[in-house]
Amino acid sequence: MSSAPAPLSTPDATPASPETAVAERSTVSDSLVAEPPSADSRYLRLQGLSKRFGTTSVFEGIEADIARGEFVTLLGPSGCGKSTLLRAIAGLTAVDAGHVEVDGETITHLPPQKRGIGMVFQHYALFPNMTVFDNVAFGLRMHKVPSAERQQRVDETLSLVELETHAHKHPHQLSGGQRQRVALARSLVLEPRILLMDEPLSALDARIRQHLREQLRNIQQQLGLTTLFVTHDQEEALMMSDRIFLMGKGNILQKGDGEALYTRPESQEVAGFMGAYNCLDAQQASSLLGYEADAAQVVFRPEALYLKSTTDEINDPTMTSNLGPGCGGVIVQRRLLGNVIRYRVECQGFALHVDALNRGARYLLPEGANVMVHADLEEARIL
Amino acid sequence: MSLITEPRSTAMPARDGPTTSPARRLRLHVWIAIPVFTALALPLLATLLYAVSTRWGATLLPDGLTLEWLARLWSTPRFIAAFGRSLFVVAGALMLSLVLILPVAFLAHTRYPRLDRWMNVLILAPFAVPPVVSSVGLLQLYAGGPLPLVGTPWILMLTYVSIALPFMYRSLINSLRSFEANELMEAAQLLGASPLTAFFNVILPNMRLGIRIAIFLSFSFLIGEFVFANMLVGTRFETLQIYLFNVRRESGHFTSALVITLFVFILILTWLGNGRGEITAPEAGDT
Known part of the structure; x- marks a missing residue:
């Protein structure tokens, strides 16, 4: 995401x-x-x-x-x-x-x-008393599949989940990921x-x-x-x-x-x-972001808002031209999510979330900085 | 002494060896273990010695050693018969309670969790009443009437079922808790097994350890039971404990031989029961 x-x-x-x-x-x-x-x-x-x-x-x-x-x-x-x-x-x-x-x-x-119907459980639900092979073969045995065919189908399915070398092991000898693959194979083998x-x-x-x-x-x-x-x-x-x-x-x-x-x-x-959407009512949308709508709720994704330092150029070079009029605010919180930085900006007493791509240290805005928040009006979503 | 420490002294170093625990901790462990085992083994050792001595009177050590008492005991038909009766009653009681409790424990654990609460109260009931009191009650109920069971082995067997109940139920429930019985049942059914097939193929094999513990726990408790046996059947169906009580005046050496025989028998049985490798054991600590 x-x-x-x-x-x-x-x-x-x-x-x-x-x-x-x-x-x-x-x-x-x-x-x-x-x-x-x-x-x-x-x-x-x-x-x-x-x-x-x-x-x-x-x-x-x-x-x-x-x-x-x-x-x-x-x-x-x-x-x-x-x-x-x-x-x-x-x-x-x-x-x-x-x-x-x-x-x-x-x-x-x-x-x-x-x-x-096959089902894979969160905690694998493998049969601890059986080997990997027997776990996968269990369903075939229940369906009375002849042993030669059983052997072949289990082998095929185990190689599909890349566990063919672990067939003789018991579940407790496997890692979590391997166990879940056994569980998957156990369901898949029955098609x-x-x-x-x-x-x-x-x-x-x-x-x-x-x-x-x-x-x-x-x-x-x-x-x-x-x-x-x-x-x-x-x-x-x-x-x-x-x-x-x-x-x-x-x-x-x-x-x-x-x-x-x-x-x-x-x-x-x-x-x-589905993400940290900013939910505003029509009046807030109009006064803060300059979006006029006849709707109860207007939502903006945090990455559809852009920050501009009051002393400097626009902070995000990917910014598009179709921006609404800005609204002054103060950065009250800055969180690094990895490739994305999430700012919380307070504008006229209302907290907005703004996501910006982490392009490098020189683009970062400090907490407490005065900024302008602009919205990409095309990305507004009326509910 | 040698009887009780031998299986341990061979098993412990073998298990601790590869892990190379610090020498100091090992020494502490030995210093605690030795007095405890000595205290526990001393009476047994004395009994064993008494059972194999010719005469042990005023001297510190017996005059001589002999296997005469043991040989005489094992060639006494009355002892063999009493042993057989005890085994019969206990084995019957264990089988009956297992057949009774296993489905109950399984259903209480998987389908009807409310039943579990009731069972926990119910299994304690036999212990709430002292055996002397409840045996009087049983005597009154089954002395005559439509079900005259007193004096027959059946009443003892049924009473033993109720005594074995808590041991059985608790260890079976614990065993069911050690793996995800519900999920395994569901998984097995989705793979095409009927509930019954799923139970026998998936649930039962994983309960092996629990069932074994339940049986040996109840067995060693029941084989030594005296009060109920004496009150309900007495000499009409002489079990091992009643036999021991009846011959107590004959010879101390003889009864010692009996006690040692019983002890060794239970020891071997327990050792056999726990000695085997178990698949579910490592799974228990696993999530």
Whole structure:
């Protein structure tokens, strides 16, 4: 995410390179209802799925279509019901209402072992009493696959996840990343119709997570596997997915590819989750940034705001010409995020977040400096 | 002495050897271990010595050594029979309680967490009442009526089930907690296993250590049980402990031989039970 601002903030940004037709369509118009129905674009259908525990609703009226071979991420804060939704699709949690359809077949009332769905858990859930080979072979054994074929398929899958040399080991002899790859192989070997992943990378350290993300995505594309991936990590969602379903409080708030979600949030919740959006009401937008709108809320991404030192030239050389009139303020906080610097600027008692690319020490503005804040008016988003 | 220290003294250095712990810590550990083991082993050593001595009267050491007492004990049919009865009752009780408790513990852990709270209260019930009191109650209940069990081995077996319950339940629950039983069940089912197949293929193998501990803990406790055996069946079904009580006046050497035999038997059994390598052990400390 931190490397994204530069290309994204160009006003005439068009959908960069959507990986599938579905993703492209959804960026053009976010309503999926208008799509022509085709079996492939509705490979996995969720219709009116609802679940409550006692009196509290976990999710309500979930509607979604996922295309064959698509990688969709359920993104949302913890406790928003995304994991429970995934478990409901797997058949591990019964739903109160609604249907799950895979390839035209309703599977809502099937037990998990008959759904043809694979699932990878956050804590791997490998069988500690079995070797890596036996873990992967378990599903094939349950499906009564003959031993010669079993051997071959396990070997193939283990080499797909680059673990062929670890076949004889037990799970406790492996690292976290290796264990998760075994768990992945264990699901893949059965050639599931849908692969579900419940925060599979959350228990891993950053470097391994990064590597496994790419490996996971490569394997998914190579096999054309329809995948539903749950995470609370925005960066992970943006990097891996064809489409992201942003969930909040038991609902899907917005569906779309990463760019649509990030640059064109449709509600304040989405804007709030997808980065440090500045949320202003119409009056503030007009008086601070010179943006006139007849709307309740105007939001600006922090990288759509630019700082200008009052004594100096404009601080950001990438600054475009289409800027609103500036507003004077004081830098009250400066945070280094790496390649991005996040300033908090107080303008007339209102705190604005401004992100600037970290181009070098000479461009840094100190805390306490008087600055002008300008907004790229094209990037304003009305809610 | 040699009996109790031998398995330790061979096992400990072998385990500590490769880790090369500092010499000072090793010495401290030895200085603590030796008095404790001596204190524990001294009565046993004395009993052992008494069991193999010809006569041990006014002298500091026995007059001579002999295996006569042990030989006589092992050739006494009444002893063999009592031993057999004890084994029968205890093994039956253990089997029954395992068959009963294993599914309960599994369900309480995975499906019905509320059951766990109830079980924790329930398993303590047999201990809330002193054995003398509860055996009187059992006598009243089962002396006559529709279920006249008193005097039969069955009442002892059933009572032992209730005594073994807490040992069984706690160690099984702890064993289930040492791995993610719920997730493993789910994973197995998603891979095509029915709940029953999943239980036998995935859950049970990972509970092996817990089951073994449950059995040996209960076994060594039950084989030495006297109060219930004496009150409920007495001489009508002479178990090992009742036999020991009945022959206590015959000869000190003879009863010593009996005690040592029982001790060695339990020792060997426990050693066999814990000695084997275990797969789940390293997994427990792993997240």
